[in-house]
Amino acid sequence: DTAVSQTPKYLVTQMGNDKSIKCEQNLGHDTMYWYKQDSKKFLKIMFSYNNKELIINETVPNRFSPKSPDKAHLNLHINSLELGDSAVYFCASSQGLAGEQYFGPGTRLTVT
Amino acid sequence: GEDVEQSLFLSVREGDSSVINCTYTDSSSTYLYWYKQEPGAGLQLLTYIFSNMDMKQDQRLTVLLNKKDKHLSLRIADTQTGDSAIYFCAEIGVNRDDKIIFGKGTRLHILP
Numbered sequence: 001d002t003a004v005s006q007t008p009k010y011l012v013t014q015m016g017n018d019k020s021i022k023c024e025q026n027l028g029h030d031t032m033y034w035y036k037q038d039s040k041k042f043l044k045i046m047f048s049y050n051n052k053e054l055i056i057n058e059t060v061p062n063r064f065s066p067k068s069p070d071k072a073h074l075n076l077h078i079n080s081l082e083l084g085d086s087a088v089y090f091c092a093s094s095q096g097l098a099g100e101q102y103f104g105p106g107t108r109l110t111v112t
Numbered sequence: 113g114e115d116v117e118q119s120l121f122l123s124v125r126e127g128d129s130s131v132i133n134c135t136y137t138d139s140s141s142t143y144l145y146w147y148k149q150e151p152g153a154g155l156q157l158l159t160y161i162f163s164n165m166d167m168k169q170d171q172r173l174t175v176l177l178n179k180k181d182k183h184l185s186l187r188i189a190d191t192q193t194g195d196s197a198i199y200f201c202a203e204i205g206v207n208r209d210d211k212i213i214f215g216k217g218t219r220l221h222i223l224p
Contacts, residue, residue, distance in 0.1 A: 033154055037212055041143050041204055045154030056154060088211050098151040100198050100217040108209065 003027050006091050006104040013081060014074070021076045021107045031055075031097055032074035034066060037088040037100060043068030046089075049074050073100055078109075086111045116215035118201050123221045130188040132218045134201030137182060141205040144177060146186045149198040149217065158199070159186070188220075194224045 004025045013019050018075045025032060034046040047066040048056045054066065074093075078085060091104040116136045123163050124130040136144070147155040161168045161175045161184075168175045174187040184203075188195055201215040 035155065041210070041212070042145075042157050042160070043147065043155055043202075043212060045156075048154060090212070096151075099201075100219065101149060101155065102216075103214050108211070108212045 004091060004093055004102050004104040006089075006107050008107060009105060010108050010110075012112065014080055015083060017081050018077070018079045018111045019081060019109075020078070021089055021091075021109070023074050023076070023104055024072055025091075025093040025102070026072065027093055027102060029093040029095045029096075029099070029102075030071060031094045032068070032100070033092040033094075033101065034074065034076050035090040035092065037085070037090065043090065046076075047074075048097070055097065056111045083111050085109060115213050116201055116203060118199075118215040118218045120216065121170040121219050121221065124191050125138075125221055125223045126191060126193060128191055130186075130191045130195065130220055131216070132186045132188075132199050132201075132220065134184040134215055135182055136184065136185075136201070136203045136213075138203060138207055139182070140207040141182075141203040143204045144175075144184050145204075145212070146173075146175065146184075147198075147200040147202060149200065155200060164195035191222060192219075193222050196220055 031050045033048045066075045088106045092101040094101045118134045145160040146158045148158045172189045176185045198217040200217045
């Protein structure tokens with residue numbers, strides 16, 4: 001069984017659209033994260049959620065919003081997509097903020 | 113087998129050098145990274161090396177790359193209590209659609 005899964009793996013969409021990327025973990029973890037692999041190929045954290053509370057919100061545009069319907073899911077919603085949003089987005093989970101993180105396979109978002 | 117492998121635990125005395133090792137399988141790797149997991153702050157980029165380099169030094173950190181053996185190491189000189197963390201090895205390769213692939217992380221424990 002996949003520990004952390006993301007859907008879709010690839011997403012191609014047009015500027016101005018609203019889209020969501022789903023993340024699910026079956027590890028029973030209480031903390032989940034979203035990262036962006038930027039154009040320079042580095043990973044930067046966007047959000048983390050612990051017990052349904054937002055812990056970290058880096059300098060991310062408010063067009064991005066994480067939504068956690070339950071402890072096993074943290075979905076990433078993006079409104080009014082822009083070309084610069086094209087990137088690979090990774091979901092991760094951990095038990096507590098100090099537990100080792102387990103990563104999903106990544107979702108490649110392409111905005112045209 | 114795993115694409116990126118690292119040992120899960122390392123204990124080092126304060127003041128000694130720490131060496132964290134990593135092996136990878138993707139011969140098309142272009143970037144290789146070391147990330148440090150800070151509780152509450154997610155993964156933070158510690159250092160990285162291009163695959164055409166053998167070594168990179170940055171203050172107390174030395175990265176060694178043996179491309180023939182697909183072996184990457186991170187040496188932390190004069191290890192301090194603040195170095196206690198989980199360290200993730202990661203790589204990116206054109207064969208993997210340029211997605212970052214992570215190891216499972218090495219937990220570094222500092223002994224007094």
